[in-house]
Amino acid sequence: MRQTPLWLIVALTAAGLVAARFVLPHLGFAPDTVNHILIWGLLGIGFDLLFGYTGLLSFGQAAFYGTGGFVTAYLLTRNIMVSVIGALFVGMLAAAVVGALVGVVALRRTGIYFAMITVAIAEMFFFLENSPLSAYTGGENGLPGVPSPSFELGPLIWHVGTGWSMYWFLAACYFIGIVIALRIVRSPVGAILTAIRDNPERALAVGHGVWRYKLAAFVIAAAYAGIAGGLLGVLQGYMPPEAFTFDTSGQLVMQTVIGGGATLFGPLLGATVWLYLRDFLQQGLGLGTTWKLVLGLVFVLLVCFLRRGLIGGLRDLVAMTRRRKPHEEAAEESAPIVADPPVLASIAHRHRDEPAFSGPVLEARGLTKRYGGLFANRDIDFAVADGELRGIIGPNGAGKSTFFKMLTCEVHPTAGQILFHGRDITGMGVAQVCQLGLTKSYQVNQLFTRQTVWQNVMIAALAERRGPFRLDLLRRIDRVPGLETQVEQTLALVGLSARAQVPVSDLAYGEKRRLEIALALAASPSLLLLDEPLAGMSPRERAETVQLLKNIRRGRTMIVVDHDMDAIFELAERITVLHEGRLLAEGTPAEIQRNSFVQDAYLGGVAAAE
């Protein structure tokens, strides 16, 4: 999984754009078609960042395309601004601002709601442009007379004309756009966006401000749409109202899917295929308006059978021929967990600048959760001391899971209070408490399934290194201070160093369980909660994981829920027993073993009856 170096991609892109000028005419492309392809490609870069990388399917990009286009065209045709570049820039800013406002509304919901809301909002923009704002937009007539830019460099003056002259200008814009996007994709933000696409819940749980990152992606996509819209007006010398229609958004979605999402270049390829087929079917074959039917069928077939598009399909093909060898390694046994690995001292939890506090690390007072008439937890008082390893047990349905979820703020209590290092965290978000140093590993693996082991741990470590939100869009990810060391140490601790570059999907079950724990560890928690870390393990994996838990407990406080009594009694210093939603008993393993209430709860009174 080695990444192609950035400079190589940039150089190839530049060469490709120059070569296209001389090759495409021989393939029957008119300059006007090529110029439109570049604009669709630029519009598509932003959409791909939003859909391909972040997983947010918007059918409303036309709103920002139109906004940028009409703001630019208005400024230029009414002589408010003279500089074309300046007007393009203002148009882009306007689209970004509108994008932020729309994003705040649309991102209130996810999934299908998000898609529907973007459709509706984009339609609203179309109606606004068409009549209430027609004094500014020209209504159904659009805005004619958009000028082309000129550049003066000393004695040299380049006035951008039509045709291939315009091509050089648009190609330069596309080039800048793609370089910035490539940097974004390879920045920490890019990594977090793909994490949000793959598993938004876990991205939140390791401490990322998911909502703000989504909004950022939405605004970036709107900015790209804005500049593309402005360029459309410049290219045609006229800003058409059709830019605002649903068809524009729909065509963008289709082109991106045809070319391949999460590639940045997919939309450009998709637009090329789209416009070439359109001209070919319409004029070459004389099909008239039927061309859209053919493209519609092609699109449906691609979604059914080649969802990753043309570029994705090519990549899979290349990977199939190349990948035989690394696959054989996958059968190899995982590295065993050794007792006391040397990295232990350095991985101990980061000391956050919190006021000195000598009380319990975690304290719950009167914690109650009610679902309708049913009490899942009732009036639980609970405290864990610094450095303690606490076990929680209880029969099925005792309310362990709900209790755990309340402690990590996944579920908010109906009544009661939770204090972490003396600070009230009741009602806080999952990401916020993770940033404070409280996180958990899940009973069912919550991994970023489309990424490698290394990338998984890195996503978690990024939250710890960078805080909940930071827009270092252009920073290279390997320049985040301390990130690499932290990922390496975490992997060493869970014995996955040798498997760092393996995709998660190729891991054995026991390894996935360890990676699950590693994600929590990478956040450097001072309090780590483990939800059934031994669930579903073979005896050997179980023994290894018990050793792992013994290793990681140094320097941190841990709470473990599990059904494996032997392991809990071996590991824990104190054990809390829940029964029917209430606290039944608490004490050392020896005390709990002797406790008659606990025996009753587990044996259902059978022992007493005998």
Place this chain on the structure above:
Amino acid sequence: MITWPNFVSQLVNGLAAGTLLALISAGLTIIYGTLGVLNLAHGAMFMLGGYAGFVAFQATGSFALAVLAGSLFMLVAGAVIELVVIRRFYSRPPEDQILVTFGIGIVLVEVVRFIFGSLTATVPPPAWAAGITSLGFMIYPTYRLVVLGIAAVALAVLYVVLYRTRIGLIVRAGIEDSGMVGLLGINVYRVFMLVFGIGAMAAGFAGIINAPVVSLTPNVGDSILVQTFVVVVIGGVGSFPGAILGGIIAGEILSLTSMVNPAYSDVMLFAVMTLVLFLRPQGLLGLAGRA
């Protein structure tokens, strides 16, 4: 100038448009509720139903037969689409489902354009419903009242099917927990096929009875799709009563705003949707936990 009769007439207009929207949205919402699939081809199905009715009308000359044949056609067409395409998508991410139904919608529109061209097709209202009716203080086109009545009856039939029959029980159980319904030994796929057919039929039926009001073009369903989205966002996705409430609210907003200034009617619709999203993100009658 807003006069009293004018206001009442717009109110009735809104109710007629709203009931029609409610019917279409009910189709969308039961498909989403049961299958978990957002059907972006729903507008195209509205359009296809209209054309199916148009063909049947040309062949028979009877409006009633046109409605019947068109509806049956849509039931079958919906079931076939589910069987051939949608079925492959239940285990795929929601984005893929959205993409494929979007593609299906385009294919349907373009097939109709291929067969009938882009020109408008018209279906006259039945003779007994042509002309105008005097309501005492105002006169009103008779057929619009008929649309209101037919759509309301269709909604009632849909309600009876959903809430009073065995199949309806399965559908509503499926909305709650489709995995569990499968475990109970019910052939979920057959139910899914039927539900998609019924949902398509609801849209198509609306398309036919609306054909005498608005002439048919291949793109007649585009704006309907968007309005349907607004209806279910306002009412709550997957809620049948929500679709009815949302439909009537949307119809009245469109109609009453256009009395003041037609240019703002759609804008007002989206503004209300935004307001609902802020005050009650799950929709007026939607459940908080879902979607």
